[in-house]
Amino acid sequence: MKILYYTSTGNNLYIAKKLGGELLSIPQLMKNDEIGIEDESIGIIFPVFFATSPKTLREFVEKANIKTDYLFLITSYGSDGDQNALRIMKETLNRRGIHVNYTNSVLMIDNFLPVFDMAKEKELKKDLDIDGQIEPIKEDILNKKDYILDKEMFEAAPNIEEILETTMTSKYHIQVGDECSNCRICTRVCPRGNIELIDDKPVIGDSCDFCLGCVQHCKTHTLYINDELNPDERYRNPNIKISEIIKSNNVIK
Numbered sequence: 272m273k274i275l276y277y278t279s280t281g282n283n284l285y286i287a288k289k290l291g292g293e294l295l296s297i298p299q300l301m302k303n304d305e306i307g308i309e310d311e312s313i314g315i316i317f318p319v320f321f322a323t324s325p326k327t328l329r330e331f332v333e334k335a336n337i338k339t340d341y342l343f344l345i346t347s348y349g350s351d352g353d354q355n356a357l358r359i360m361k362e363t364l365n366r367r368g369i370h371v372n373y374t375n376s377v378l379m380i381d382n383f384l385p386v387f388d389m390a391k392e393k394e395l396k397k398d399l400d401i402d403g404q405i406e407p408i409k410e411d412i413l414n415k416k417d418y419i420l421d422k423e424m425f426e427a428a429p430n431i432e433e434i435l436e437t438t439m440t441s442k443y444h445i446q447v448g449d450e451c452s453n454c455r456i457c458t459r460v461c462p463r464g465n466i467e468l469i470d471d472k473p474v475i476g477d478s479c480d481f482c483l484g485c486v487q488h489c490k491t492h493t494l495y496i497n498d499e500l501n502p503d504e505r506y507r508n509p510n511i512k513i514s515e516i517i518k519s520n521n522v523i524k
Contacts (some may be wrong), residue, residue, distance in 0.1 A: 272290075272291070272292035272293065272310060272311070272312040272313070272314070272412075273292055273293045273295055273308060273310040273312070273313050273314070274287045274290055274291075274292045274293065274294050274295065274313075274314045274316060275295050275296075275297050275300070275308065275313065275314065275315045275316070275331075276294060276295070276296060276297060276315075276316040276317070276519075277296075277297045277298065277316070277317045277318065277324075277325055277327065277328050277462065278296070278318075278511075278516060278519055278520075279318075279460065279462060279480075279482035279483065279484030279487070279516065279520075280382050280482075280483075280484060280487050280506055280507050280508060280516075281507050281508030281510070281511030281515070281516055282318065282347045282379050282380070282382075282508050282511075283316045283317060283318055283347055284508070284511050284515060284516065284519060285401075285508050285510050285511055286316050286345060286347060286377055286405060287314075287316045289402065289405045289409065290314065290316070290345075290405070290408075290409050290412065291409070292312075292314070293310075295308070296519040296520065297315075297317075297327060297328055297331050297462075298327055298462035298463070298519065298520045299519060299520065299521065299522060300331065300335075301327060301330065301331055302464070302521075302522045303522055306331070306334050306335045306336055307335075307336045307338075308335060308336070308337050308338070308339075309337075309338040309339065310339055311339065311340055311341065312339060312340070312341040312342075312343070312412070312415070313337060313339040313341070313342050313343075314342070314343045314344070314345060314412065315328075315332075315342075315343075315344050315345070315360070316345045316346075316347075317344075317345075317346055317347075317356075317360075318346065318347050318348070318482075319346050319347065319348040319349070319352045319353050319356045319376075320356075320480075320481070320482075321352065322351070322352030322355040322356060323352075323355070323356050323359055324346070324356050324359070324360060325462070325480045325482060326480050327462050327463060327480050328360075329363070332360060332363050332364060332367075333363065333367075337364070337369050341372050341373075341412075341415045342364070342369065342370065342371050342372055342373075343371070343372060343373035343374070343375075343412055344357055344360055344361065344371060344373070344374045344375075345374075345375055345376065345377065345408060346360075346374075346376045346377075347376070347377050347378075347379045348376055348377075348378060348379070348381075349378070349379060349380060349381020349382065349383065349387065349392070350381050353376035353420070354376070354420055354421075357374040357376065357420055361374060361419070371419075372415070372417050372418075373411060373412065373416060373417060373418050373419070374418070374419050374420045375408050375411070375418065375420050376420060377401060377404045377405060377408070378396075378399065378401075378404065379396075379399070379401060380392050380393060380396050380399075380506060382483070382487065382506040383483070384483055384486060384487070384496045384499055384500075385442075385443045385496050385497075385498065385499065385500075386500075387500065388500040388501040388504065389501055389504035389505060389506045390501055390504040391501075392506070393504075393506070443481070443496055443497065443498075444496070444497050445475055445479075445483075445485065445486060445494055445495075445496060446494070446495050446496065446497055447472060447473055447474075447475075447493060447494060448491075448492070448493045448494070448495065449472075449493070450491040450492065450493045451468075451471055451472050451473060451491065451493045452490060452491050452493075453468065453471055454490055455468060456485075456488050456489065456490065456513065456517070457473050457485035457488065457489055457494060458473070459517045459520070459521060460484040460485060460488050460513070460516050460517055460520055461484060461485055461520065462480055462482060462484070462520045463478050463479065463480055465477075465478045465479050465480075466485055472493075473485070473493065473494060483496070484516065484520075486505070487505045487506055487507060488505070488507065488513055488516070489505075492505075
């Protein structure tokens, strides 16, 4: 079994590790131009971004050559939008002639900084049984169960990806302060390689997933979002090391 995953704060890497199998980072596959994936069972693990999925993942799905007898999609979400994100991904794969056998979701801490206070989210979901959610999903997958998540959901706009890109570029902005320690973590966690250090300050390019990994992992809070609810609180999955995220989002030479 091969598990393809996208991670910036560690949530989806944690799900992938709990499911087992051979783990393959989607940003890493994209950077290496490795789009041919074949196995008896293949899973795609990804976060909900504004009722859809990250741009990097959408680009990968549009070009990937996936060959398998059993394909499953698992998304992590913090409030809603999980079924819509799964539906869009499933329809994209179906359009390319790739059949999806199983979809499901895992409720986790919502770490979208412009909307959620990380301190409050951590407190609100401190008793969230994430492993208890993953275990039955893992059992379903091992048994190759056919299942498509079907629950009540809001009606997302048909051009949700376009709305996502516009919202991220016009409403929310990653700001750069003056306390950079030159640790370069932001440049190394970015799934698109969209950040570089120039004159001892991070410079963000114009190809951003808005995953906010750079902001979440900034040691000095040099990077932040305009109009944050709680600029002093950040999030990384407590079971995942920053070194694992860096390894996931960089090319292994």
